Amino acid sequence: MRFCVTPESYQKTIAGKRAGCTRANEVWTSKSFKFDDSCPNLKAHTEVFFDGPEGYHLVQQGSMERSGNTTQIKSSGTAHFVAADCGTLVPGRAEVVP
Helix, strand or coil: CECCCCHHHHHHHCCCCCCCCEEEEEEECCCEEEEEEECCCEEEEEEEEEEECCEEEEEEEEEEEECCEEEEEEEEEEEECCCCCCCCCCCCCCECCC
């Protein structure tokens, strides 16, 4: 999967707060950004590590409640600079790469 991140979409997705959620334990350093989100059906801890001026990786773990069942979640991802514009990618929309 790939997607285009602009400074604006970064602020809305990773750095931004989700509607209906509260954020706590937010810690910014020159090398990382860590926070906890608490939403009606999601509790998660996220850590973003800045790998330099052209990339970052992140890990997230927590729990999600759906239909009365709680599921543990763990995800990770990486991002790196490819080009100064998004080309055919729409910012904020993922594209599946075969």
